[in-house]
Each structure stands twice: as C-alpha cells, then as structure tokens.
Amino acid sequence: MIMSDNSASSLDASDVAARPLVKMVDVTKTFQMGEVEVRALAGVSLDIFAGEMVVMVGPSGSGKTTILNIVGGLDSASSGDVYYRDIDLAGMSDRELTRYRRNEVGFVFQFYNLVPNLTALENVLVATELVREPMDAHEVLDLVGLADRADHFPAQLSGGEQQRVAIARAIAKNPELVLCDEPTGALDYRTGKSVLGLLVRLKRELGKTIVVITHNAEIGHIADRVVRLSSGAIVELVANERPLPPEDLVW
Amino acid sequence: MVAVLDRKLFRDLRHTVFLVAAITLIIATGVACFVAMRSSYNNLVTARDSYYSECRMADFWIELKKAPVGEVARLGDLPGVTEVRPRIQFFATVDLPTSESLLNALVLSMPDERLETINDIVVRQGSYFTPTRAAEVIVNEDFAVRHGIKPGQWIHLLLNNRRQELFVVGTAISSEFVYMIGPGAILPDPEHFGVFYVKHTFAEEVFDFDGAANQAVGRLSPTVRARPQEFFRQAELLLAPYGVFAKIARKDQPSNFFLSSEIDGLRTFAAIMPTIFLGVAALVLNVLMSRLTEQQRTVIGTLKALGYGHGAVLAHFLKFGLLVGLLGGVVGCGLGYLLAEGMTALYGQFYRFPALPNRSYPDIYAAGIAISLVCAVAGSVHGVRLVLRLQPAEAMRPKPPPSGGAVWLERCGVLWQRLNFGWRLVLRAIIRQRLRTSVGVIAAALGAALLSAGLMMVDSSLFMVEYEFKQLSRSDVDLTFESERGRDALLEVERLPGVDLAEPTLNVACTMSNGPLSRDVGIMGVAANARLTLPRDAQHRPVAVPENGLMLTRALADRLRLRVGDTVTVQPIKGLQREHTVPVTAISDGYIGMAAYADIEYLSRLVGEEYALTGAQLALDRNAEARRRLDRALKEMPAIQAVNDRAALLQNLRETFLQNLWIFQVELIVFAGVIFFGSIVNASLVSLSERGREVATLRAIGYGPWEIGSLFFKESAVVSALGTLLGLPLGYVLMLLLARTYDTEMFRMPVVVHPAALLQTVVTAGVFIVAAHLFVQRKIMRLDWLEALKAQE
Secondary structure, eight states, X not given: OEEOOSOOTTSOHHHHSSOOSEEEEEEEEEEEXXXXXXXXXXXXXXXXXXXXXXXXXXOTXXXXXXXXXXXXXXXXXXXXXXXXXXXXXXXXXXXXXXXXHXXXXXXXOTTOOOOTTXXXXXXXXXXXXXXXXXXXXXXXXXXXXXXXXXXXXXXXXXXXXXXXXXXXXXXXXXXXXXXXXXXXXXSOHHHHHHHHHHHHHHHHHHOOXXXXXXXXXXXXXXXXXXEEXXXXXXXXXXXXXXXXXXXXXXX | OHHHHHHHHHHHHHHTHHHHHHHHHHHHHHHHHHHHHHHHHHHHHHHHHHHHHHTTOOSEEEEEXXXXXXXXXXXXXXXXXXXXXXXXXXXXXXXXXXXXXXXXXXXXXXXXXXXOOTTOEEEEEEOSOOSSOSSEEEEEHHHHHHHTOOTTOEEEEEETTEEEEEEEEEEEEEGGGSSXXXXXXXXXXXXXXXEEEEEHHHXXXXXXXXXXXXXXXXXXXXXXXXXXXXXXXXXXXXXXXXXXXXXXXXXXXXXXHHHHHXXXXXXXXXXXXXXXXXXXXXHXXXXXXXXXXXXXXXXXXXXXXXXXXXXXXXXXXHHHHHHHHHHHHHHHHHHHHHHHHHHHHHHHHHSOOSOOOOOOOHHHHHHHHHHXXXXXXXXXXXXXXXXXXXOHHHHHSOOOXXXXXXOGGGGSHHHHHHSOHHHHHXXXXXXXXXXXXXXXXXHHHHHHHHHHHHHHHHHHHHHHHHIIXXXXXXXXXXXXXXEEEOHHHHHHHHTSTTEEEEEEEEEEEEEEEEXXXXXXXXXXXXXXXXXXXXXXXXXXXXXXXXXXXXEEEHHHHHHTTOOTTOEEEEEESSTTOOXXXXXXXXXXXXXXXXXEEEEHHHXXXXXXXXXXXXXXXXXXXXXXXXXXXXXXXXXXXXXXXEEEEHHHHHHHHHHHHHHHHHHHHHHHHHHHHHHHHHHHHHHHHHHHHHTHXXXXXXXXXXXXXXXXXXXXXHHHHHHHHHHHHHHHHXXXXXXXXXXXXXXXXXXXXXXXXXXXXXXXXXXXXXXXXXXXXXXXXXXXXXXXXXHHHHOOO
C-alpha cells in the first residue's frame, strides 16, 4: 500500500490503537551555516512503533541523518515536537538527554566509531558499564559471531567485524531503540548483507525497534516500513506486507 | 603564493590559540627568567664596578699593630702597588640616648680635607668634614637612619676608654660596606653596628697614634691584583717589625666576598632556570607540531601534489614554531624587565649602592629572543619531520587506524583483569603515546624538581639559621673585651644583672699551616663542658671539645688536608707569635666560616698565659626588665669592645628573611605552575583533538561530559604524578648542585630535606593538575561533538 501523504499516523487500522514508541509531529530543523540558513527538515511527522524495523532512504541532504540525530537525542528540533513514550525530548535538559541516550538508545555508525585503544570486548564493556541491566558482553559478542575475536583491537579487525562490534555495543545496553546510520555504507556487498541479517535477527529475536538510514533503496525491502525522504520531507511511506530476508537482496 | 600559505599559518595559529598560549607562556617564563637574572646580574656588576671606581675601592687591606706612617708608605715602592693609604681603625661602643643597649662601632680615619682617596665615602646627607672642629664625625647611612641621627647633632663614642663627644657633619656610604657586615659577623646587623668616619688628625690624637697607623689600604696594578701572593709576602717582610695581623685581598674582603658570591650565584641561576623552561617548551612544542602536521596530512599531500617542494612546506610549518618562539621571546623580555626591576630592588635592600637602577639591555633581549627562537625551531623541526616523509598520494588517503595490539602491561594478567575499561583505555593511551607521555613526565619532573629544590633551599637556609643560633652557639649576648683578661673578668660578668649563665671565651687569631697549606683562622677557646658553644658532628650530635689539641671544623680540616691524629703548626698573629705544633684531636661540622675550637685552659697555655679570656658568652633571663638593667650595666662597664646581641639579630633575621622567603616561595610555585599547567593543558588538548571522534562516540552512547573528562584527567594525572615522583629525587640532585655552587671557605650550604617540602611539592603539583584539567574540562563541555561525530578523520 502506497501513500503519498507525508503523515504516517493513519497507516493501518490495526496500528491506530497502538501507542507509538517515538512520535514526531511537524518537526523542522534549520542549521546556521555561516551566514546561510539551511533547512534540513521541513515539517516531518512520523510515528515509530515498538518492535518494527523502519528503513529511511533518500539521497544525501534529504534529512535522514537529521531525523536520526533528533530521535536519538543527539540534536534538537528547531520546531515541532518529538515524543519518546509520551515524553517530550525538547523539554529535556542536557543531563536528561544523556540519560535518555544511555538507557533507551543504541547507535550504530557508518564508520563504526570504535574506541581504537580498546579491544572488541572492551568496546562493548564501554556501553554495558553505563547501564544497570546490560546484556552480558560475551554473549552479545557471541550473538554477532565475534566470540573468538573478543581480545582483538579495532585495528586488527576487518570492516565487517568492526561494524558487528559496533552493533554489539549498541544492543549490549539492552536499549529499546537501535538507530543505524548507513550501517553498510563502508562495507562490501557480502559483509553488508550479513550485517543487515544481524539487524533483522535483533528485531525478530530480541524484539528491538530498529531504524536504519541508508541511501541504498534496495535495503528498504527488509523493512516493515520504508520512509522515503527528499529535501527534508517525507515523500513516500511504504509498508511491506512481506519483508524480504536480507540474503535475497541484490544491489 | 607564499602569502596564501602565510594566511593559512595565521589561521592555524588562531585555531590552536590555547595550545599556542600555553607554550608561549612556558617560553616566556624561561626567557623572563633569563632576562631578569642576566639584567639583575648586569645591574649589580655595573653598580659595583662604578661604585668601586668612584670610591677607589682598595685591592688590599693589611692590618697592623702600630706602624709609622712613613714605613707604611714604603709599601708604595713594592712592584705593582699604585697607591697606599695608612689608616687608623678601632672598634668602639656607641652610647645613644635612643638605644637601651650598647651599640658597636667601627671607627675609621679619613683625610681631614676632601681629596681623592682610597676607600672613599659617598656623602648622602650633610657634608664632608669642615675645618671648624676637630671632633667631627660622618656616620654610615643605615645606622644613622635607624637611630635617627642627623647632621648637626652631637653623639657620644667611647674611644680608647674615654667618652668623646663628636659633632655629626654628615651621613655616608662606602664601597667597603656594600654588604654592611661587621668584622667576624656572619650576617649584617645595621641596627647594632655602625661605621664612624673621623678626621685622621683626630684619630691620631684620641688613640695616641701620632704619626702612626694600624691599617694599610692600597691599590694594585691589574697583574698583581690577579696574583697578590708575592706582594703580600714582601709586604709582610717589610712591615713585620710593626706586627702584621692580617692581610686581606679584595676577593676575601667580607662585603666584596658576599656581593661576589651573590653575583656568581645569579649567573648560575641565569643558566639553570631558563634551561629548564626552554627545554620543557621545546618538548611541548614538539608534541603540538607533531599533532598539527598529522592533522594536516591531507593538506601537506595536496600542497606537494600542487608542486610545493619539501623546503617550502617545511618552512611553512617551521614558521609556526618561529612565530611562537618570537612571541614567547618578546613577551618574556617584557616580563623579564619587570621581574628584574623587582629583583634589583630586593638586592638593593641587602646591598647598599649609591644607586642601583634597573637598566634595559638590548643585547640581553636579543639573546633572550634568539634563545627562544632556537628552542622553538628545535622543538618544531622534530615535530614536522613527517612532512618530509609523506608522499602526496599517501598523504591524501585517510589516515590508517592507529596501530593496535596489546601493551606490555596486559601481560600482568591478574592486575589487568581487575581494571575497568576506563583505566585500560587510559593506560593503553599512556603506553602507546610514548612521545607525549615522555614529554609529560619530563615536564612534570622538571616542574617538581624546580619546586622541591627551591623549597629544600628555603628549609636549608632556615635550618642553617637555627643551627647557628640554637645548636652551635646558643648564647643571647656575646661580649668582647678590649684586651685579654683574667678569671676576675668572668666573675664580674657573672654578677651582671639578668645573666643566667656566663661562659668565658678566648679568641686567638693565628696562622695555621700544614706544610705548604695555610690559612689565617681564629681558634676559639671555650670552657670544658661549655653549654653555650656546642660544636657538632655531621649528624648534628654535640662533640666535646678535647682537653688537649685542637678541634677543627671540617671545612678547615679539608682545606689543610688534616685528619684526626695529624699535627698542625699554629702561629698566633698577635702577642708573642711563637710557633707551636699541636695535635688535631677532633673534627666538627659547621656551615659558616672556618674555625677551630680548643679547651680554654689548653689554649691559654699555648699563648703563654695561665688563664686568659677575651670575651664572654651570656645566657640571659627572658624578663624584659632584667634585660634593661643588663643594658644599663653594660653601658657603665669599661673595657668592652663589642656587644653582640645575638637574640636581637636572630629576631631581626627571622623577620626580614621570612618576608623574602615568602616571596621566593610564591615565585617558585608560579614558575612550577607554569610548567605543570602549560604542559598538561597542551597534552590534554592535543589528545582531545586527536580523539575527537572517540569523545563524540562516547557522548552518543550516553556518557556525560564529566565521565569523559575523567578519562582525560586520569591520563594527565597518571603522567604528571609519575613525573612529580621522579622530580623529587631530581630536585634533590638540583639542590646538591646549588649547594656546591655556594660552597666556599666562608659558607657551606646544608642540604636539608623535610618531608613537608616534598609534600608541598606533591600537593602543589596536584592542585595544578586539577586546575589544568578544569580548563580542559571546559573545552570538553563546549566540544561540538555532533560535528566531530560526522567528521571523518
């Protein structure tokens, strides 16, 4: 089912009753770049529901990273409201935002952003030490298939392995929401697919809510819903009746 | 094109403004030390030289019993002697209505009429002698000011046991007393010791010295001045019939000796201090430049690809260092000038010159700037060597991830396992960043060494004062008689009011020799079981003065190459002058002067007396009223040549000394702080800029700014703590070196290490480590980490 409306609230009759995990209402964002004002988001409204996988696609400059940063508490909206479980992120202090990121959000970055001076295991521990009820760091590494690489430093790991450590780090805190910024962007075809497989498993087996942003439209096929962005606005919102397993993707 | 690169240079400087400021501060402090100390040195040397030439400062002093003026004048016929003046000098006591206690005076004769003369005076108030009266006096300025003596006033001096009334015509200073120290004294005491200049004819009359003198002062040609031994030998032959008591070359003259030691010490400091600072600055600059070139590897690659040669790119980065050096040098010169002003003024409090201006010295400034430029370039060259190695293609590829691998510490399995990830991160960073860690450790070590050595020096000085006044000589007042007296004199002193304990002393000036080695020293005879004079060994335990033979201080024993069991030849300078060979039966340790001790009865027999004393040491009742009665009694007592009020001197010393020590300590802390603060801020900011993405990632994960700051804090704290601990023994070595600089025949510096000094160093280091971190923390709080998260290194 394809809708050209940039509102997602009337997606499906069965979902109307469900309370969204994240609710964005008419969010705008403008950046001051020197003397030029750049409009990154031009009124975005979007609901993200617990346990679903949302993939946002769009060319660079379309505003996907901005949405991710605002939802993740890294950045704030210029106007509009963003709610996480009915709590307004705009009303949070720096300290509260830090606690939000710490307890609710897991980030996966395009360039992994591992701490170079820590081993794979320690990079996971960096996250687990922050929260009260983390997952076991060894188990998480096992989950991403790196149990035998635990004592390796980032410089001794391949790109795919580094990204898997990054994913392990993101989920080890046991967050509700996992936000992935171009998780396959720096990876080759096969490794990229295996990383996506891992994300799908996280959703299915651990029930995490996963948001992936990418410029690769093909990846949208694995999502429950696909959000297509252009020039800071949602141009299309597609619900996949039957998401494809990542191994069936071709790009 | 170069202009464009220069524009980039200025922008680079602006973007690293805090780093540049930190390094500039260290360089500027080093240059300021150099400029201040060299300027003060020049100020003192210039003032001394012009004062000495203005006053026609003598090259030699020969003290005689009594010689006809004509005979003394014959010294002028000896080779190399350009000028001689026979002079009359006597010690006396002054009875001022304004002072309760008896004061000491040195009376010196001057020509009746103003003419160019050796050891001339500079009149400060009033005038030189007038033809009006015979009994006119000129008083040295410090004494006059302290006692409110003004020209036009009459004062009383006890001269040759007769009370004389003299008319004050003026006050003056003289190059002989730049450091106003009395004969035999170890410290200046302008309150209790004054110099009184009288007409030569008046002195002849009062002291029954018609046509005679008891001192010759004179000037020598430069070659003889440099090696006066042969002159002194001939002078002694010539004047032997009249009793030669002492021959003093200018270098041994007390005032000149202290002034010269100070000047030499200043020269040593002027070399040590700037070296420490500029060394640290060069190392820190090295770290900064390495980072800067690393950060700009793509820029370097691009420039090379465009066709810039190695030289042009290298020059571009070196210019950065040069500018930092130039800035530090110029700021340092300005600060140095101001600091020199303060230092010179401080010297002016202790050393009396007609004028002691702080001048500007373009050559010193030029040298300061040159040194700072050399240091800056030396620091930069090593840092930017990457520029030469980098190939354009390689440079433009993103930097490979920093090499990983376990560090050696991880092999200590159990220990490592117990550390949380934060500490692991910190320790790995410390171990991997060898250059930065070493620089941090060295800087902290030098800062701590500087501070601890300075504090040890303070403690050592304080200790020396306590040792001299509380351990070695413990009397409150020392009396010196005009001549040798018998036992009855001691009884008389014991009966004085307020005296708890009186002990006799016999001072015998003599020439002590062992083969070709010889020294003129005083032997001090003290009573068996004396309680007010307690010579001590190296561990400061009292050593009994032997019944027979001499006890030498170690300084004297070392110079004469004598040990316990050896014999030494002793020839008294006054009296019968008979030579004796006596055993050395003990050695004691002391810090000031070279001396020998003997049992007073043994020493009396040695000079051919049954029992003689030349003075007494008194321990007094602390009661103020008793003290006043003693002072009154002493004023009435005849035949007293000098009263040495040691208690007052100690009090005075503590006041002036402590005041200056406080300034000195603050200076030290500021200097050490510059090193700690500068090097830590630099290392942390460089580290922060390298690890911007790491910091951003941690922030994104949910770390707060203080949690991230604590990682940086741990890193700088570990490095600086390590350096500080290494700095403590280094400070001890520095202190030993300084003590050796000051080790002279008159003076030895003890090396005292109080745990409190070490603790103060550690605490100060801790405070600066925290302060530097707070500064870095502010940068962490303000870091635009979202931007850093997006950026690719």
